[in-house]
Amino acid sequence: MEKKLYHGAAYYPELWDEKVIDEDIKLMKQTGINVVRIGEFAWAAMEPEEGMFDLSFFKNIINKLYDHGIETVMCTPTPTPPIWFTQGHPERMYVEKDGRVMGHGSRQHACTNHPYFRLKAELITEQIAKEAGSLPGVIGWQIDNEFKCHVSECMCETCKDLWHQWLEERYGTIEQLNEAWGTQIWSESYHGFEQVPQPGHAPFLHNSSLSTMYQLFSMEKIAEFCDEQAEIIRKYSSAPITHNSSMMFSVDNERLFKNLDFASFDTYATIDNFPAYLINSDLWRNIKKGKDFWVMETSTSYAASLESYASPHPNGYLKAEAVAAYALGAEGFCYWLWRQQRSGCEQPHSSVISAWGKPTAGYANVLEVEKMRKEIEPIILSTRPSQAELAITYSDRAKAFFKTESHRGLNHRALLVDFYEKIVSLGIHRDLIPEGAGLQGYKVLLTPFIPYVSSELVTRAKQFVENGGVWIVGPLTGGRTEAHTVHTDCALGNLEQTAGAKVLFTYPMDGSGTIGRAFDVSAPLGMWSSVFEFDQETTVGLIEEGLSEGKSFITEHRLGKGKIVMLGSMPLGTEGDVMLQKLVDHYSQEANIVLRTDVTKGTIVAPRKGDGYSIWFVINMDGNGGSVTLLKEGIDLQTNSVVCPGKLEVGKFEYRMIRINEMEGI
């Protein structure tokens, strides 16, 4: 790809006639759309009858767009196999946990593990890659679309067999599985892998190991399918490959993107939950570290389907979203979708242009984005997003553990976004990094809500600490083994031993009237908690009231040049928020984190590095305006005037770009 900032939209030319397409291209040019994503549901248009391929329509479209200066991200259309694949073949279809076999008419209805699906997907993908792979307009590829957004783990017979194979590869012998899963419980024990059930109908809950492993199996299989697809494309095209994923889907993104070239994601958070939008940039920048990511789908105004709709964005918010994404590392910012659907089930979804070809309610905002994009493009292209000094561990495997063991209906993503929001409010720049990511350059690592911490992560984090880092672990981290069982050596296994902590016992503190005190704040404690032995040396948080009065819920352990801080419980309420922020603030100061500043709620700084200087993008996300503290004199790049250190104001949904020279670390 030529280096530029992309402003794009999903486009479905197969649904419209030539006149409309020509009109669309004209309107795209007027609007500033320089890239479209096409083809991800068009299997039937490409292979209307089994084995009869015709890619000419799409090749023509790609070329025509390119002739008008619009580039293309080409997709494989595998989420929607045509009727010739599905009709009369229930054995090829996705099967729900409750046994319902999916039929034709929506999407993701096929089992992506069925061998015939894999074969047909391979053939259509090869056709597309061969035909479109060398077209100059194709600047990237997207495999399939939103894997596992409507479905999760398939329960079909094909999956059953693959599950047994996967288990055999993982465990070697059935005895080892029995031991790892503790299947003597409730007489579950198996004599062979072929006996291990899928987690289907049962009078009560399944074994946690079974439930979690079936999720990991499913995550591995969809990644394997994605690998296969990417491999085919690479035979015919050098354009980089991605998938439009999300924190919400039933996939392991770290694994899924291992063999892809760049990260992209879809997001439809509304303004009242803007941290759920923002967290994506801080995560996906690190899923493929060093590579720019794409916002592959977001709404111009509101997400909707036949049965629901979100509230529309206020004017100005879309621009704030876009500038935040670009500043935090996005190369592309794309809408779903260009032209409103006239049929299907997403007609009400917002778009750039209506089904009758007119500007929509969000259109003026799209123009604002384009104006901004042009303004910032040279600044973005000459800088790189700054690496944060504080990292938060992100794990889709943890998401699977929480799906199996939800405690009291906890949702992993919601927990994480809440936690993330507290860091954002502190004005500390941060990375979300996958479990397996290197820790170079970080000063503080936070690892909350990860029931199983691999020994590999413990080893890596230990080294990080020994070299001077601070590792803050918890809450809800470390209490489960790889197989989703309870440790039998101590509460938190290897982690506890590495930290040198001593957990007395664990229990759910909700409703138990427990109050903890740390950093001069007292707050209620909740969620499943580890209670530590009180020790003058290590205790940082003390339980003042409740069953464990006098014991400890935060401990601090020196290791080499750094510290491991164990957070055993979840501080709750307003006071709990303050306590958590004080904790992070305390260790961030101790670790000498400098890439931070005061921000008012709803306003953020996105820092980028140039050669010998930094750029701060200061952006108001909540529509209330706000300010940040500038630590050193800078230059406002919009006015080219000097800005003094101190309070820097930013208006409702506005952004400012401040260039700061030679400032250390920022």
Added chain:
Amino acid sequence: MEKKLYHGAAYYPELWDEKVIDEDIKLMKQTGINVVRIGEFAWAAMEPEEGMFDLSFFKNIINKLYDHGIETVMCTPTPTPPIWFTQGHPERMYVEKDGRVMGHGSRQHACTNHPYFRLKAELITEQIAKEAGSLPGVIGWQIDNEFKCHVSECMCETCKDLWHQWLEERYGTIEQLNEAWGTQIWSESYHGFEQVPQPGHAPFLHNSSLSTMYQLFSMEKIAEFCDEQAEIIRKYSSAPITHNSSMMFSVDNERLFKNLDFASFDTYATIDNFPAYLINSDLWRNIKKGKDFWVMETSTSYAASLESYASPHPNGYLKAEAVAAYALGAEGFCYWLWRQQRSGCEQPHSSVISAWGKPTAGYANVLEVEKMRKEIEPIILSTRPSQAELAITYSDRAKAFFKTESHRGLNHRALLVDFYEKIVSLGIHRDLIPEGAGLQGYKVLLTPFIPYVSSELVTRAKQFVENGGVWIVGPLTGGRTEAHTVHTDCALGNLEQTAGAKVLFTYPMDGSGTIGRAFDVSAPLGMWSSVFEFDQETTVGLIEEGLSEGKSFITEHRLGKGKIVMLGSMPLGTEGDVMLQKLVDHYSQEANIVLRTDVTKGTIVAPRKGDGYSIWFVINMDGNGGSVTLLKEGIDLQTNSVVCPGKLEVGKFEYRMIRINEMEGI
């Protein structure tokens, strides 16, 4: 039928012994019950073994009742096929959307489209018609019972085949279906009608066209069954035929009643929702225009089943319900049921007489009804209900569209009742008229909540407007095509062009902080909205705040001698109610509607026309008493005294009958 006012009850003599039946007849006479409805669930009693018919019991009952002055509405018993039909034949049974096949033991468990069901239904109906058709006691017929009250669209294999035939008849070629439904989306495209699925299991929503058309198919099929039944009866009986339907059931009442002789309905609204009771009379009077309708079922006090019950009516309310029904066009007012069930699943349901043969809690109210009936009978019989000058379009097809596309859980009936209540509160007499109804005699037509407006309706309404009528269209009207897709020429298609309106864009206003102003009222706007171009000439409602500030949400377009008023959005809250009422009031005055008067909330006027005079039935429905304004001197028919123009009081649940001479229009 001899002309009289009927006061009746559902009766199940097949469940009781002769002694009880004799006692029942005696009690009916004492109570004033002059008609019973029998037989609708008695198939097993009439044909205990397949092909062994015995109607003698029912013939004897009908004759015995007749001998005691009680007439009979005879039913076909098809909602409850006997065990010989159902046992061992899952292929004959109704199949739920989720695939569950119904079994024996409740009702509506058979697929009414299965050919063997149709055959057996034909045979039993023929037997009944032949045996009972000429009995003097039989004054009417009811086909089946509450079609589609417990079930909606069957998913069985029979229905699948019929669905394919129906589609072929509707679309001719599969290409036309593909085009109409836009099936290229998500690679749904079909090569033949036999490939089109029923809207069963899918990972996400089905194509809107598929979902809506399957409902229309189902509605057509049940009407076709009803037609077949009626045709058989007519061979043997000249008594008029009806069906006890409802706005709630999954039927198209306009179509269903096309080949029936008079309308009847069941209603169990409670007093706190009395407009939901009242709306029925204003609707069913127009489903078979010019024919009196029947309240075929209502409770004496409360509806109930094993799992739930409503609160009992306060004393006096039953009489208010009955007088309102008679005055608004009912010929019959009937209870479900005469004698409390001793078995089954509706034992707790209120009745006239308990299972042990004693008066129930509601009995005194039944006596009040009878007293009232006697009093009003000569007045009712010598007059006819007045046609309203204001009509509201009613569409069960719209109900199907809303079931497919519920926006945010909207319910068509609830929307309509709320809207209706506002007209009632204004004291304007009104008709609810089916989509296909003629518009003669109306001055104002309201068409809210109808996503698809047929070109036929547009044409008819246009003519109505050209002749001087005011057509108020919206909210939520016109945005969808016949196939439940989005228009591609403009937002509202033909309607928009006919009105000469210009929709800029459409979007959901809920939660967007939009304020509209019209008729000197400012109110929040919500629901899916059409925003119109501002135009000094046409704008009546202006958007003061929100994304579309300065644009228009109500426009007015002159056409011939009349106007089309486009209502693009839903005014919300108390202020929204005021705005809607001011809108209706404004155009009602402009259109010179005279059949109206001031009423206090909870009190209504039901106007009837005699020869050279009108009768106003003034009825308090809410138990708080109230008043109406009498526009001209009249005569109180209960006291035979003159009543002066001005405020006319009516007590708690009381009614007054005022005769007014030669008053124009009323």
Added chain:
Amino acid sequence: MEKKLYHGAAYYPELWDEKVIDEDIKLMKQTGINVVRIGEFAWAAMEPEEGMFDLSFFKNIINKLYDHGIETVMCTPTPTPPIWFTQGHPERMYVEKDGRVMGHGSRQHACTNHPYFRLKAELITEQIAKEAGSLPGVIGWQIDNEFKCHVSECMCETCKDLWHQWLEERYGTIEQLNEAWGTQIWSESYHGFEQVPQPGHAPFLHNSSLSTMYQLFSMEKIAEFCDEQAEIIRKYSSAPITHNSSMMFSVDNERLFKNLDFASFDTYATIDNFPAYLINSDLWRNIKKGKDFWVMETSTSYAASLESYASPHPNGYLKAEAVAAYALGAEGFCYWLWRQQRSGCEQPHSSVISAWGKPTAGYANVLEVEKMRKEIEPIILSTRPSQAELAITYSDRAKAFFKTESHRGLNHRALLVDFYEKIVSLGIHRDLIPEGAGLQGYKVLLTPFIPYVSSELVTRAKQFVENGGVWIVGPLTGGRTEAHTVHTDCALGNLEQTAGAKVLFTYPMDGSGTIGRAFDVSAPLGMWSSVFEFDQETTVGLIEEGLSEGKSFITEHRLGKGKIVMLGSMPLGTEGDVMLQKLVDHYSQEANIVLRTDVTKGTIVAPRKGDGYSIWFVINMDGNGGSVTLLKEGIDLQTNSVVCPGKLEVGKFEYRMIRINEMEGI
């Protein structure tokens, strides 16, 4: 069993290695655990392959425990058939009402009525009984585990056949069934028993008789299975046999325990619902009258599974629970479970020892229990629980009627616990007695919430009344026949006639604004109500407002030396509670109940009888402390000091034991 107080825990040695087991035994001794329950899920460990039995592990465990002074309750492992039983045999599995066939991996997945299950269960039970029956450590047996806790009525083909047989045995001819169930309704009528469906899929509710009878059938079958198991064990062991049941499970406990030797139950109520804990002791003491019962399972702190958890007990509550149980008739007080599960789905559940072998959050409370147990053991062993003078009828059959006919979502157990709590608050000692229990020794009998009152119970209660007792009947009692139909002679059938009452009509009073007055209190009335004729002689509660103003809702009828008091309605709210308590208080005084005293809310008296003296255990259950009134001088057995009559204080969760000599009745 040697006479002692047991303090025990559920133990799963099959899940742990020898080293852990040895450590466990050491810790049990330290903790004071003198009995364990083992084996109830260990079928796979005992019969790993079909027909290959090996009980040596368990025999060794039992002997080893015994050598260390720990006795054993041995279980049959039938809730969890191994994979060789379940795999590939869907026909052996439990089938849900919605048709879902259970698979392997949880528990209660087999149909307990399948002949092959019965055979295999017989064989494993015989093996266990033979091998372990004569071991000195085995002091008791538990059949299976928590019958029907996760499942209720199986819908498999085996059950279908047995259902038909059961019906034939019950009704003799299909005509009698048709008549009893009133199946002419909705053409349900059957020609043979093989036609009667199970209550599966239907568009609406099933016939109440069908629904209720299917539950009774299921309850009988599980009891029959339990009988079979017990019979086998008795061939090899003289140790007494029990089952760990609950009020919550879908069983008829009176029937289930008929052929067992002692009662035991599981309970996990939290402190905020402590009456739901307490009610068990007052019930199970009477399920096997004269025999001590066991609390077979309760948590040391909180119940939990992967998906939920309760709040932990406050410190001190566990001891209060235990002393209440022992004082009210328990011989054993046992935890679920000794060592936290490391695998499965109940890892989060509280235990005595963690999975890593350390004391849990609840451990200190377990030590408190043991200290208390030692202190009270001689006092308990030399006394017996006092029989109450007031009894409340308990019926699991009524629970089945409420499941069929829930009125408005009523739950039988919740109704009963609420009612029970009012008696507890009055300080009246009480027994909950099964329907068939003798009434000797009682002065007042309360029979609320029992829709069907058998003529046998009426006869027995009548005799009780004639001999001077007061029978308070209602609310919601007596309105249904044995077949769950409505009476046709009068509202309450035999009961009404026996009482000499006259019910005018019945209806649901909720939301009807009805106010009743009795015992100088006015209160709203609700729930399904019987309204009685007003009669100066018999009326005790008068309806002051509402549809039935001037009629009666409580009546009193002299019969012999006693009275039948009919309570037709449910007094609601705070005033309703006062009225109900005044009613009970009034008749308790009239009947001269002396086994009572004033208690503050949350504090109870558990009275026991010795030879010429009583012991009052005064226990604070709610953690707020409280007092009771001592009617006569006594001796505090903890301090050996005299306590004067009057107010006796008890601290937070504390207990006192007061010995009172020769006090009549107490």
